[in-house]
Amino acid sequence: MIDYGVKAGQPNWYLAFQLTGSVFPRCFMVVFPLALLAVGLKLLHQHEVFGKGKEDFVAGFYFLLDGNPWSGFSGFVTFVIVFRLSAAYSTYWAAYTTTNGFLGDWSGAAASAVAFCRGTGASDAEVEAFLQKVIRLFSMLSACALQELSPRKSHQVWGLLTLNSGGIDKTSLATLDGSGQRVDLCYHWIQQLIVDSQRSGLISAPSPMVSGMLGELSSGMSKFGDAKKYEYIQAEASSSSQGILGIYLSANLDGYLKVMASGFCKENQVE
Structure with a gap:
């Protein structure tokens, strides 16, 4: 999880330049050297380092006098930016929906576990002990899931509040702390606690209702698995998008290749 909240004493525009969750630092590392290269080429062109006209232009830099490659490249960059922003926006909302989906399923399962204790024949002390334990386990389950999805190293080391x-x-805490599959471990603990409580009569709900609650718990685990792919797997463009991108690239580089070829032909006197 990325904290986008403005801290005390910081202006709102500071969020655009923070290292976590902002694209500006990484984009700056790519764009700044290219901008310096463009400025250098422009200065060399103004000082006629590459030549004064098309006839005496240095081979390979002849395209600086032709605007077609630049307009084609600008259109290509615009297409790529729009495509990537659209894909990133769709991925963000898909991940957001999936994350809230498994948290909602687990919240519903926890509420059902609490409701199923009403009308039971067990003592108040037994019911209280069960509720205290199951709610803590659901809290640990949600915290471990969000910890695994979080990109922050501090969350990976110290965990989240429960x-x-x-x-x-x-x-049990030592076992959980040393486990590499904390979410699955909490999930199995909750399942075993629910089954044992139903067998002992602590849960008074009929078996189909308990099965529905366990199904809701399992549905949350399935959605958690879907959420992990947004964290660990890089999204690839679809085949159709790659085809469109290839066609667009070919069309826009056609002018550039023609200009380069014409410069080569002039230099080597090829008709």
């Missing part, structure tokens, strides 16, 4: 995880025994 609802008083100290209420869980130290052995």
Whole structure:
């Protein structure tokens, strides 16, 4: 998760230049050297380093006098920027929807676990102990899932806040802390707790309703798996988009290649 909130004493425009979640620092590293190269070429062209006219122009730099390659390249860059922004916008909302989807499923499953304890024949102390434990496990499940999706190293090391995880025994916490599959471990703990509570009579709901709650819990895990692909897998352009991009690239570079070829022919006196 990326924190886009403005901190105290910082102006709003500071968010555009922060290192986390902003494209400007990385774009600057790419664009700034190219801008310096463009300025250098322009200065050399103004000082007639490459020649005064088309006849005595240095081979390879003849295209500086022709505007067709530049207009074609500008159109190509515009197309790529619009395409990539559209793909990034779609990916962002897909990831946002999927993340809220598994959190919503787990929240619904936790609410069902609490509701199923009403009308049970167990003592108040047993019900209270079950509720305290299951809510903490759901909190740890959500925190571990968001921690795994977070790009921040501080979240990976220190984790996220939970609802008083100290209420869980130290052995279980040590096992969770040393596990490489924390989300799956919390998921199995919750499943086992629900099944054991139903068998002991602590949960008074019928079996089909409990199965529905476990299905909701499983649905959240499935959506969590979908959310992980947005974190670990780079989105690739579809085949149709690649075809359109290739056609557009070929059409716009055609003018540039013709100019370069004409310069080569003039230099080598080829008709």
